[in-house]
Amino acid sequence: MSINEIKASEIDTDKFIAAQVADIKRTVGDGLAINALSGGVDSSAVTLLGHKALGDRLKTYFVQNGLMREGEPERVVALFAGLGVKVELVDAQDEFFAALKGVIDPELKREAITQTFYKKVFGRLVKESGAKYLLQGTILTDIDETAAGIKRQHNVFEQIGIDPQEAFGYKILEPVVQLRKDGVRKVAQALGLPAELAKRPPFPGPALAARVIGEATRERIALVRKATAITERILADVPAFQNMTILHEDRVTGMRDNAREFGLQLEIRCWDSVDARTAKPTRLPWEKLEALADELVAKVPGVVSVTYSIAKKPPSTMEVV
Ligand code: XMP
Numbered sequence: 001m002s003i004n005e006i007k008a009s010e011i012d013t014d015k016f017i018a019a020q021v022a023d024i025k026r027t028v029g030d031g032l033a034i035n036a037l038s039g040g041v042d043s044s045a046v047t048l049l050g051h052k053a054l055g056d057r058l059k060t061y062f063v064q065n066g067l068m069r070e071g072e073p074e075r076v077v078a079l080f081a082g083l084g085v086k087v088e089l090v091d092a093q094d095e096f097f098a099a100l101k102g103v104i105d106p107e108l109k110r111e112a113i114t115q116t117f118y119k120k121v122f123g124r125l126v127k128e129s130g131a132k133y134l135l136q137g138t139i140l141t142d143i144d145e146t147a148a149g150i151k152r153q154h155n156v157f158e159q160i161g162i163d164p165q166e167a168f169g170y171k172i173l174e175p176v177v178q179l180r181k182d183g184v185r186k187v188a189q190a191l192g193l194p195a196e197l198a199k200r201p202p203f204p205g206p207a208l209a210a211r212v213i214g215e216a217t218r219e220r221i222a223l224v225r226k227a228t229a230i231t232e233r234i235l236a237d238v239p240a241f242q243n244m245t246i247l248h249e250d251r252v253t254g255m256r257d258n259a260r261e262f263g264l265q266l267e268i269r270c271w272d273s274v275d276a277r278t279a280k281p282t283r284l285p286w287e288k289l290e291a292l293a294d295e296l297v298a299k300v301p302g303v304v305s306v307t308y309s310i311a312k313k314p315p316s317t318m319e320v321v
Pocket of ligand 1: 142145151152153154155202203204205206242276313316317318319320
């Protein structure tokens with residue numbers, strides 16, 4: 001199935017919104033649908049499109065998978081309550097950490113998250129709610145990279161020959177699949193999402209599990225969560241596409257309090273990009289880099305090394321996993 005791209009420069013947002021709302025209405029009929037909100041711009045836009053189309057017949061969940069950033073579930077629920085959308089928190093942390101136990105290979109890690117989300121958690125929610133459809137915020141870039149065999153994005157199925165109805169027991173609707181990130185931002189703004197959300201840098205579906213190389217244990221995720229909060233605060237005024245803080249698997253020799261410490265390494269990436277297909281490292285001021293290193297080694301236990309990645313995409317990808 002080929003998808004007709006709608007470029008951000010060409011989109012008529014009112015027309016697009018009307019067409020998608022009509023399409024969701026037509027497809028779901030008088031039935032029910034569910035969707036999972038992550039707090040990113042794609043799922044936020046889909047949540048508002050779905051509510052416009054279905055009202056209370058769309059149930060919106062926030063899946064607490066244990067892999068989110070600091071304060072994220074509470075923040076997202078409160079923000080959408082302010083927009084008149086009720087979001088139910090689903091605690092699935094134990095299921096995700098069980099699925100990630102011992103998994104080191106990046107693609108297997110992505111697969112473990114996909115199966116837990118789609119088969120276990122959404123499968124259960126669909127059954128409990130009686131819904132037949134899941135609305136989700138897949139965008140064109142997710143599909144490109146999965147179809148090209150670069151990375152298995154957690155939310156791509158039909159384009160790689162997986163029928164969600166057969167595999168998981170429900171159908172998936174993807175109202176923003178013709179858009180890239182810049183187009184989704186325009187639609188999000190037109191839907192009335194606050195700029196804080198519409199302009200939010202992207203964050204991947206596999207969440208902080210994509211930010212640890214090697215096993216995503218509760219402890220390692222907690223560490224990278226703390227480090228991510230520091231980096232995001234220090235880089236908050238940098239107009240980059242996205243920044244990320246990564247925990248490496250290898251340890252390196254360091255020293256603290258005049259003693260040897262075989263410690264942890266963090267890698268910072270900060271990207272300039274328009275649509276995530278290609279990207280260049282942001283030319284961060286040296287003072288920012290220094291502030292990052294100082295605070296990360298001071299506040300994140302065991303960290304003795306902080307590096308900044310200076311390779312472009314390609315051949316790098318933006319995330320390490
Ligand atoms: P990569 O690492 O593929 O990242 O160069 C490109 C953009 O996509 C985001 N990303 C994902 N988003 N599910 C998502 O929803 C995923 O599995 C996923 N993997 C990467 C990444 O954060 C970047 O913005």
